[in-house]
Amino acid sequence: MPKRMTKTQLANTHRKNRERDRRTVELIQATAKDVHEHIQKRSKPDLKFPVRALSNVTYSTKRGYFEIGKQKKVRTLTVNTVKTFAQTLRMMSLSKELVETNDFATKRDAYYQSKNWGAAMFQDQTESDTVMDDIEALFSVNAINREQLRFVPDEHGGAVAGELVVFDTDLETGAIEKIDCTRFGSGAYSIPTSVEQLSFETKAKFILAIETGGMFQRLQSHKFWKKASCILVSMSGVPTRATRRFIRRLSESARIPVYAFVDCDPYGISNIYRTLKVGSGNAAHINQFFCVPQAQFLGVTPQDIVDYKLPTHPLKEVDIKRARDALKNDPFFRQHRPWQKALQMLLKMGVRAEQQALAKWGLNYVMEEYLPNKLKNVRAFLP
């Protein structure tokens, strides 16, 4: 049942949005103005973008996420850069227009928009994506994210089920939609691409972030969330930024912990879990919004392989390389002793185990034994 927001609430939201939009437009204009003034002074304008790479991030447990460093790449307007420079400015202009008309564009939309730009059009979407990422990084310095620039990802969010009510706002009418995540039957609530406008109501005790759709299906259809009083989120591999932001906002607003339940292999640990918790090097400029520092690692841990006598597969060469690389170069794993031990143990055993390997002991063993057992000792979770 849609419910009307109170007038003050509505006015508040609008005021906040307008404030944010005004700041976005101001920043775009300031950047353009700087370029314009340089030209008038007959000097070459430049744009400074933060370097987006793992080599330019710092990590501390206190802050809890990968923070982008101070390295900047300067793009001076020269003969060789004139094309990208023009495209960057036109993309910023598009952003301004979107903000002013209260609209949005996906990456693909933006790519097609450029087809109106004549010579400056993008030849394929990777070109426009790069320019968009650059602009995003440029403005992230001023705490403006891509959603505020009105560029939204095409990627879908994960699925959600459990004791949770989500309040969404209808963009057209401003009406509030109330979504009860217990009432999707065998289906689930799908996280929208932009989650900033959502608010939550829940009595659950924790959020369980699950790697595979298959495991999510099992726990959802047997209503594990009811038994354990939790919210289930399916990540389907590396979580999209919408999923990460959703978990982060939900966890913060309900003040409940987040537990990750992924495969026990270097990909599950160093890509899926690490990205969920502290973000990635490539998107370092947005990590402050798009990661879940409070997340903890429930399993499957290398120790679980031993404790639960799980069936395994040998580690592939890429797995070994990934694990070694994580131990050597990843600021997150270098910071946490328990993780180093766990990864070394995994390398020493030379095997990996999937979530679904628990089915060896029976299909519902995971709900009846494994998870309840693990949840009894939350303090033992890996950081």
Added chain:
Amino acid sequence: MTREPASGAEAQLEVPFSGRVEAGTRKAKRGGAKTGRRSEPGNDRPAARKRRRRKGPAKRGQHADVAESMASKQREISVSEFFAKNRHLLGFDNPAKALLTTVKEAVDNALDACEEAGILPEVLVRVEQLAEDRFRMIVEDNGPGIVHAQVPKIFGKLLYGSKFHTLKQSRGQQGIGISAAGMYGLLTTGKPVEIISRAGPRRAANHFHVVINTKKNLPQTLVDAEVEWEKPHGTQVAITLQGTYKKGRHSIDGYLKQVVVANPHATIIYEPPNGDKAGERIVYERTTDQAPREPREIRPHPHGVELGVFLKMLQGTSARTVRSFLQEEFSRVGNKVVQNLLQETESAGLRLTPRTPPRRISAEDAEVLHSALGRIKIMAPSTDCLSPIGEDLLVKALEKRVTADFYTAATRPPAVYRGNPFQIEVGLAYGGGMPGDTLIELYRYANRVPLQYQRGACAMTKATVELPWRNYKISQSRGALPAAPMVLAINIASVWVPFTSESKEAVAHYPEILHEIRLALQECGRRLAVHISRRRREADEEKKHSYIQKYIPHIGIALQEILGLSDRQRERTVDTLTDVLERSRKM
């Protein structure tokens, strides 16, 4: 064959200069040397010996029987018979190659004849297809014509010609090519060689049908009649043969295209067989009216003479003293050289005076003398015996025949290998409409004659492959010809081109020759690199300019949209920025 005393090594040694020395050494360079000897009238001694043996006492047992029965089978082999069986030695390995070789021999002869007479050649080549695998090839020139009595011998006898006995740069050498082609035609189709020749406007034109008697290596004239002919002088030869008409690298079309590059003074008209392009006439007009310099005949250089030849020269000379022998029979030998030579032989234990008669010198002493000749310093041979194409003409010819952006050529000064003067020239055409990612086209020439087979075995290919083309901004994979839109023409001019085999298809890998080719290629390569970098710079400039023109307006539009500039402000911004970038570019 091996029983013959004068066969083997010695016979082969005689090859380069034998012609000048004595009549009995007229023989083929092309592997036919051994057999060639047997057909000579003065050389039938072994046969005589066999006959005597047959007259001896009656049976002496088994061995004698065998010897007798063998003797009954042993008989003379004529050159013609030999080549009829070994046609691949002369370039008649397969039907496609046979047709090309026939055209090639006829065109070589035509060009040589014209040049010797100082006439600018105009050669007509017509190939008619008579049946699936039967062709009639006609080559007509405006040369000096052939005297009536000589016609049958030239076309109907192997190893008959004017060029073998002289040390002079020319295309043909052995007097074997055209008669071999005629023989091939006769063997495969039974048709005679047809010739029309006229030696001048006041003489009648004669029409001949000639076949070669392969057993005797003698011509047989079937028809000999006077005819009406529109040409004041010239020769027309027609050969009917079995063959295959092909396109591509080894085609007649490709061959003639290469001929006109190296012979800019020749006009060549080509009528390909019907069926292909009916009635078509391809005319290659001459690029220049300047006939090539007529090469001078020279005497052999002491460093280029093999021992066997040297011995023959000693025996055959009319000189009365060693000194006059050396000075008259060789080039670059003066008093000083004779003096040095005799000192050198003396230190080797042989005492000779300048007045010693040559006939008195024993074979052993001659060997000492010959090796001493090789050790002393002698001036390099004179080089006016060479007639290169020349840089200007090579460039002109390439300009006319190959569509490209850039042409250059380098003619090296003459050099010497093994006492033989030679000269290398390289012509290069680059760019234009040629495909850029395929291997270059390499035209190889020996005395202006295109070499079309055995590319891999040739010194020209080797030198080209080994040159680091990347230094000249041309891409090249390891051990391969460079890949570029390029035609490369390499010519070696020499009185004696060293071929790797009898079929005259590849030049041997003499270090001196490789070195000279390399230097010529480098010279052209350097000029090409300058051209390419200039082109690239220009293209870069052009690209930058168009870049600026193309994208700056969009910066103007974006700034206008974001900052709400007026149209005038926008235009001013675009102009200023264009100016700033154009300026910075020039610095």
